[in-house]
Amino acid sequence: MADPAPKQKRPLEEVMLAMDVVDTLRHRENLVARELNEEERDRQLIARLREIYASQGIEVTDAILAEGVEALKEQRFVYTPPEPSFSVSLARLYVRRHAWGKAALGIVAAVAIAWGAWHFLVTVPAEQRAEARQIELTQTLPKRLETLSAAIESGSQAPEASRMAQSIRADGDRALAENDLDGARSAVAQLEDLRGRLDQEYVLRIVSRPGATSGLWRIPEANPDARNYYLIVEALNRRAQPVTVSVTNEETGKAETVTQWAVRVPETTFNSVRRDKEDDGIIQEDILGAKRRGTLEPDYAMPVSGGAITDW
Template sequence: MAETLAAPVGQATGRAPQSLDELMLAMDVVDTLRHQESLVSRELSGEQRDAQLLERLRQIYRGQGIEVPDRILVEGVQALKEQRFAYEPPGPSFARTVATAWVNRGRFGRRLLTLLLLLAFGWGAYHFGVAEPARQRAAQEQAQAERNRIELAERLPAALEQGYEDVLREAQAPKAREQADRILADGKAAVARGDADGARQAINDLEVLRADLRREYVLRIVSRPGEPTGVWRVPQRNPAGRNYYLIVEAVSPDGRILSLPVTSEEDGRTVTTSKWGVRVSEATAMQVQRDKNDDGIVQRNRLGEKRRGQLDVDYLMPVSGGAITQW
């Protein structure tokens, strides 16, 4: 039997297995030997004879109820020695790497696509959410700085002087000219320090002053049916006293009711309104009330007059100077 085992593979019995069943059985013998590591290490590596190994294999298969021909057992032992049915993976190589990548292309492709999408999303978010707005802001700031430079060198100083001259042509009171001088000085200081917004604000203030000087109206006491002519309030600082107000409106020479900015002495807020209350003495309030009680109409309904070129109203009745915008 030892001589038979020494024969080349496929010639142990004079011929190789002739059927697929015999080949599979030989592979099973090899698999059995591999799973019997202690048996293989003792019998193949030791000094016992091959016949004893074959006998042990017969006992193993008989114990499983399987009859295996001796030539198949011999083929299995020889195949195990020659590692005929053992798989040895190829070593690292470029071809192996390419083949492995091709086999796993689906999994790697999805990961690569996900990574590319994430990179594209991140780039888009940064470009359109950070870089591009920053670039646009920088461009706008640069353009605005250039416009300011040109305006500070040419337009704003000229507009400032023109606005000042327009105010002086309208002003008929020293108070208006003093206010114009102060605004002009502020505007020139803004130009000198390169503050375009400050210069524009000074020009706007001169325009507002000029419009105020050109405005003219009569401050008329309201006496229409269903509307109060006067009201009184209890001041917070003096709960035992009363403040009296006459409700007025500004009427232009052409009969239009004007809306003017008025600051309330109760909350300090300035609102633009067409009707407000002017604080007067109790005696003045009672006098107007008696005038209205005679026939339901206030005959002396002119509280004051604002003339062109003036800033203040010339009052025809005594007033205390405060005002309210709600009652």
């Protein structure tokens, strides 16, 4: 059997005219309602459509008009929206991407900036602090405790200093075992202070400059009938320069860092120094004591009572 003759393609102009006919019918709802809903022939509608196009100066063949009527009946050239579905929703989002894309991009950018700020301003510094803390607990402080303890042990000439160092070292080791950073730091600071005291060398010279007070007495609050006698001294190194010393004020109980303070002495020592100064205005025996390296306290050349004040 021979193949049927191929169907010839219709000119685009005819297709467009047919579509226009349908569009005209759709926009003339009164005409459609009146003509198509009545029991008349399609030819009457075609004749009416011919008049409409003729009035517009458009020549349309009866075949095209008939095709337009049939197309209207068959709902050709009518867009039917698709049923709702996930793919349809995605397609609509894609079509409206210019509307929501900038807002979404702005939100993403804001989230990225916020995350970056949190990461670099909070997370990273926190991680660095945690790492530094761990290094200090496991490396820096243990090594420092060991070094200071060894230095004190080898340089101390006072058994008391060795006992103090061992006690402080034990406190520091215990703090490290408990991850107590502040406790370990405190132990290191105490050992540093102890080593500094051991390393100091100075003499205690009684102040005897013109116009300066060399001694004084106080009436203690606890015993109004008694008197506490003091000699004012200054700590000087080998070059006669002032040395800073930590002194506990017995009246306040607070330790202060000073270069000059008053040492409490017996009345006999006080009177001896007073007579020395009254003789010619100069204290001949003006060295109260000397502090040697490796010791905690000065060796006194005169009797002292052991207390001190820093304010008078």
